[in-house]
Amino acid sequence: MGACMLSRTADHLYWMSRYTERAENLARMLDVNCRMTLLRQEEDVVRRRWTSTLATVGQLEPFLAAHGVVTQASAIDWISFERSNPGSIDQCLDRARDNAHAVRGTLTSETWETLNATWLEIRRFRRDTVSSQAPGDFFEWVKFRSHLARGVIQGTMLQDDALEFTLLGTYLERADNTARILDARFEFLAPEAAKSDDAGDYYEWSALLRSVSAFEIYRKVYRDLITPRRVAELLILREPMPRSLRHCMSRVQQTLVKVANSRSSETLRRAGEIHAALQYGRIEDALEEGLRSYLSGFLERTSDLGARIARDFLVSEATA
Amino acid sequence: MGTAPIFNEMNADDASVRPHYSPYAEWLAATPGERILEKRAEADTLFRRAGITFAVYGDETGTERLIPFDIVPRIIPAGEWSGLQRGLRQRVTALNAFLHDVYHDQEILKAGKIPAEQVLCNVQYRPEMQGLNLPMDVYAHIAGIDLVRAGAGEYYVLEDNLRVPSGVSYMLEDRKAMMRLFPELFARYSVAPVEHYPDLLLETLRAVAPGGVRDPTVVLLTPGAHNSAYFEHAFLAQQMGIELVEGQDLFVDDEIVYMRTTQGPQRVDVIYRRIDDDFLDPLAFRPDSMLGVPGLLAAYRAGRVAISNAVGTGIADDKSTYPYVPEMIRFYLGEEPILANVPTYILRKPEDLAYALDHLDELVVKEVHGAGGYGMLIGPRASRGEIAEFRARIIADPARYIAQPTLSLSACPTFVESGLAPRHVDLRPFVLSGRDIVMVPGGLTRVALREGSLVVNSSQGGGTKDTWVLAC
Structure with missing residues (x-):
C-alpha cells in the first residue's frame, strides 16, 4: 500500500x-x-x-x-x-x-x-x-x-492513489456521458432503427461517431458501411475504443482494485459485475431488450457505483 | 517629522550609488526600457498563471488578487546580514524563554520587569498552557520578525510575529521569478540561496514532535481555500511533502489525533497550524468555530500531538508586550539587545498617554491586538477629523493602544507608473526554532507602492520584492 x-x-x-x-x-x-x-x-x-x-x-x-x-x-x-x-x-x-x-x-x-x-x-x-x-x-x-x-x-x-482517484473520476464520468449521448441519438433517430441494419441517415450516424472521436476508429474496426447496430456495438462493447462503456468500466474496475480498502469490497464486486456484463454481453441481447432500456439500466448502475465510491472513500466516517 | 531624512537603500545622500548596488545600477543603465517593461509584464503573467494570489478581506471584487511584485531587488550586504542574524537569534531565544517562563514560574513577573496584570489579564495569555511542558521548551517555532530602517539606516524591530506569521511563500516565489526573468543578474551577484527554507521548516517541525515518536507524521492545518493565505498553505505543504488538512479532515479519539484517509484513520503527530488559537478547538476555545478539531487541546495537553506554533504565543507578540522585549533579553540572557526596539509609548501608563494625546499628529498609534495594518492611526498623514475620532477611541480605552514616533522608513527604488521611484520598504526574516535556531539569509521585503505610504501590508495594497543577501 x-x-x-x-x-x-x-x-x-x-x-x-x-x-x-x-x-x-x-x-x-x-x-x-x-x-x-x-x-x-x-x-x-x-x-x-x-x-x-x-x-x-x-x-x-x-x-x-x-x-x-x-x-x-x-x-x-x-x-x-x-x-x-x-x-x-x-x-x-x-x-x-x-x-x-x-x-x-x-x-x-x-x-x-x-x-x-x-x-x-x-x-x-x-x-x-x-x-x-x-x-x-x-x-x-x-x-x-x-x-x-x-x-x-x-x-x-506521481503514480499513486491521487492519480487513481483522478482517473476514477474521468472514466466513471465518461461512461455516464457516452451512455447519455448514445441514448439521446437513438431516441432522436428512430427508436427501432438499431434493430435493422438499414444504413438510415448516414450523416446522423457519422456525426454521432465524430462526437465521440470514433469515426476513424469505426472505419478501421469494421471497414464497412455505418450501421446503427455496429455503432452501438462499438460504443458499448468494444474494449479498445477509449470512450466505450466497456473500456471505461474496465478502467474503473482496475482503479478500484488499486485503491481498495476495508470497506470497498461490495463496491468492487458491483463494478466487476457491470464490467463482466459488458465483457461477455452481445449487442443482439441489448437490442432485443431495447437499447434505451439497456442504457438506462446501465446509467442506474453507474450512478449507484458513484454513490458507493463516495461512501467508501471520499467522505469516510470517523471510525472512532 | 515628515521632513526627516529618508534612508535610500540604493543611493547615498550625495546621489552616488551605494557599492553593493552598483552592479545592479550598471545593468539597469545598460538595459533598454522596453525590455524592462516586457519583463514586468512577464512577471505578472507568471504569477497570475501560477495563481500566486492573496485574498483581501472586505473586497468583493478582488477575492483573488495578485500581490504586486517589483523587479528591483532589495540588496543587503553580507556583513549587515550577519549582524541582523545575531540580533534575530538573540531576540527569538529571549521570546521563547519568556513564553516558557510565563507559562511556568513567571520569574520575570515576580522580578517586576513586566507588570504582572498586563500579562495575566491579557486575552492572549492562555491559562490552558500553564504548567504544560513542550519539547525543548520551544513555543514559537516559526517567528516572523519585522525590521525597518530609519533615517540614518539603523535597523529597528517593528514587531514580532509569533502566532501564524505568513509571507514566506512570496519570499520563495519572488526568488524563483527573479532567477527566471533575470538570470544575467545572478551572474553579476553572488546571492545567498533561500530555496531550502521548506527543508529547514520540515526539519524544525519534525524535531518538535512528541517524545518517543520516531518518524512523525506532520500535517499543515489550513482554514481552507478561502483564507487569504491559502496559496501559502498549499505551497508549503507541497514543498514539504506533507498533507494539507482542514479541521474536518482530523478527529480526536482517546486523546490521539487522526486524519481521515481513503485507507481509514491515520495518526498525526505534529500539526503546523495556520489558524488562530481561538479556532483550534471548539470544545476549548470558540464554540462556534467550524475550522478546528474538537478535542485537539486535550490531546495537546496530554502530550500526544505537537502544535506549531504552540498555543498561547500571542502573549509574547502582543503590542503591549513588545516594549518589554529588550528587558527580556537582559533578564533571560544577561545580554544587551543587538536589535533596537522602536521607542514606544504605552498608553495604559498615564504619563505616556498624556504625551501621546498631545502629539497625536506626529505619532503612529496601533491597537495592541491589531495586525495587518488594520485599525491604526498615522498621525502625520491623518486628517483632523480622523485624529479627533481616534483621540476619542484612545480615551475610551487607553490600554488598547500603543504609540510610536512616525519612523521615516527606508526607501528602495521601485517601478511605478511614472518609472523608477523610491518607495518605503520593510523586511520580514523568518526564524525557525527547533533543535537549533536556523534561518535562511534574507526574508520577505514588502514595499508600500503608493507614494509616501508607510503601509506595506499586502492586505492594504503593498507589494513585494526579492531580497538578496550577498554571499560575500
Missing part, C-alpha cells in the same frame, strides 16, 4: 476530473449538433434536435422555464455559458478549477496551472459571438483544454 491520502483530497481530485470530462463531453455534444444543423435546417428538426440535447443533459425543464422556446442560439448559450445552470460548460470548468484549487498542493504545478489557465481563459470568449456565430472554435477549445489537462495529469503526476 502506498502512502494513504486524505479522503477530502480524493474527493476533490475525483470531482476535478469528473467536471473536466463532463465539460469536454458537453462540448462534443454541442459540436455535433451544430454540424448537423448545417445539413438539415428545417425549423422543426432543429428544434427537436436541441430539445433532445437539453433533455439528455437533464436541462430541458430549467431551460424552458427560463426561455420558453428552444432555439439553437439560446440552447448553445444555456449549455455553454449560463451561470445559473450548474451543468453548463462554464460552471463545470469553474467547479473543476475550484476542486483543483482546494488540492493544489497535491497536484503538480503543471496540472494546477493548466486548470487555472482554462478557468482564466474562458473569459476571452464572448457569449453572444460564440452562440450565434462561431461556436466551433469554442467547443474545440474546451476539448483541447480537457485533452491538455488529461495529458498533463498523466505525464506529470
Whole structure:
C-alpha cells in the first residue's frame, strides 16, 4: 500500500476530473449538433434536435422555464455559458478549477496551472459571438483544454492513489456521458432503427461517431458501411475504443482494485459485475431488450457505483 | 517629522550609488526600457498563471488578487546580514524563554520587569498552557520578525510575529521569478540561496514532535481555500511533502489525533497550524468555530500531538508586550539587545498617554491586538477629523493602544507608473526554532507602492520584492 491520502483530497481530485470530462463531453455534444444543423435546417428538426440535447443533459425543464422556446442560439448559450445552470460548460470548468484549487498542493504545478489557465481563459470568449456565430472554435477549445489537462495529469503526476482517484473520476464520468449521448441519438433517430441494419441517415450516424472521436476508429474496426447496430456495438462493447462503456468500466474496475480498502469490497464486486456484463454481453441481447432500456439500466448502475465510491472513500466516517 | 531624512537603500545622500548596488545600477543603465517593461509584464503573467494570489478581506471584487511584485531587488550586504542574524537569534531565544517562563514560574513577573496584570489579564495569555511542558521548551517555532530602517539606516524591530506569521511563500516565489526573468543578474551577484527554507521548516517541525515518536507524521492545518493565505498553505505543504488538512479532515479519539484517509484513520503527530488559537478547538476555545478539531487541546495537553506554533504565543507578540522585549533579553540572557526596539509609548501608563494625546499628529498609534495594518492611526498623514475620532477611541480605552514616533522608513527604488521611484520598504526574516535556531539569509521585503505610504501590508495594497543577501 502506498502512502494513504486524505479522503477530502480524493474527493476533490475525483470531482476535478469528473467536471473536466463532463465539460469536454458537453462540448462534443454541442459540436455535433451544430454540424448537423448545417445539413438539415428545417425549423422543426432543429428544434427537436436541441430539445433532445437539453433533455439528455437533464436541462430541458430549467431551460424552458427560463426561455420558453428552444432555439439553437439560446440552447448553445444555456449549455455553454449560463451561470445559473450548474451543468453548463462554464460552471463545470469553474467547479473543476475550484476542486483543483482546494488540492493544489497535491497536484503538480503543471496540472494546477493548466486548470487555472482554462478557468482564466474562458473569459476571452464572448457569449453572444460564440452562440450565434462561431461556436466551433469554442467547443474545440474546451476539448483541447480537457485533452491538455488529461495529458498533463498523466505525464506529470506521481503514480499513486491521487492519480487513481483522478482517473476514477474521468472514466466513471465518461461512461455516464457516452451512455447519455448514445441514448439521446437513438431516441432522436428512430427508436427501432438499431434493430435493422438499414444504413438510415448516414450523416446522423457519422456525426454521432465524430462526437465521440470514433469515426476513424469505426472505419478501421469494421471497414464497412455505418450501421446503427455496429455503432452501438462499438460504443458499448468494444474494449479498445477509449470512450466505450466497456473500456471505461474496465478502467474503473482496475482503479478500484488499486485503491481498495476495508470497506470497498461490495463496491468492487458491483463494478466487476457491470464490467463482466459488458465483457461477455452481445449487442443482439441489448437490442432485443431495447437499447434505451439497456442504457438506462446501465446509467442506474453507474450512478449507484458513484454513490458507493463516495461512501467508501471520499467522505469516510470517523471510525472512532 | 515628515521632513526627516529618508534612508535610500540604493543611493547615498550625495546621489552616488551605494557599492553593493552598483552592479545592479550598471545593468539597469545598460538595459533598454522596453525590455524592462516586457519583463514586468512577464512577471505578472507568471504569477497570475501560477495563481500566486492573496485574498483581501472586505473586497468583493478582488477575492483573488495578485500581490504586486517589483523587479528591483532589495540588496543587503553580507556583513549587515550577519549582524541582523545575531540580533534575530538573540531576540527569538529571549521570546521563547519568556513564553516558557510565563507559562511556568513567571520569574520575570515576580522580578517586576513586566507588570504582572498586563500579562495575566491579557486575552492572549492562555491559562490552558500553564504548567504544560513542550519539547525543548520551544513555543514559537516559526517567528516572523519585522525590521525597518530609519533615517540614518539603523535597523529597528517593528514587531514580532509569533502566532501564524505568513509571507514566506512570496519570499520563495519572488526568488524563483527573479532567477527566471533575470538570470544575467545572478551572474553579476553572488546571492545567498533561500530555496531550502521548506527543508529547514520540515526539519524544525519534525524535531518538535512528541517524545518517543520516531518518524512523525506532520500535517499543515489550513482554514481552507478561502483564507487569504491559502496559496501559502498549499505551497508549503507541497514543498514539504506533507498533507494539507482542514479541521474536518482530523478527529480526536482517546486523546490521539487522526486524519481521515481513503485507507481509514491515520495518526498525526505534529500539526503546523495556520489558524488562530481561538479556532483550534471548539470544545476549548470558540464554540462556534467550524475550522478546528474538537478535542485537539486535550490531546495537546496530554502530550500526544505537537502544535506549531504552540498555543498561547500571542502573549509574547502582543503590542503591549513588545516594549518589554529588550528587558527580556537582559533578564533571560544577561545580554544587551543587538536589535533596537522602536521607542514606544504605552498608553495604559498615564504619563505616556498624556504625551501621546498631545502629539497625536506626529505619532503612529496601533491597537495592541491589531495586525495587518488594520485599525491604526498615522498621525502625520491623518486628517483632523480622523485624529479627533481616534483621540476619542484612545480615551475610551487607553490600554488598547500603543504609540510610536512616525519612523521615516527606508526607501528602495521601485517601478511605478511614472518609472523608477523610491518607495518605503520593510523586511520580514523568518526564524525557525527547533533543535537549533536556523534561518535562511534574507526574508520577505514588502514595499508600500503608493507614494509616501508607510503601509506595506499586502492586505492594504503593498507589494513585494526579492531580497538578496550577498554571499560575500
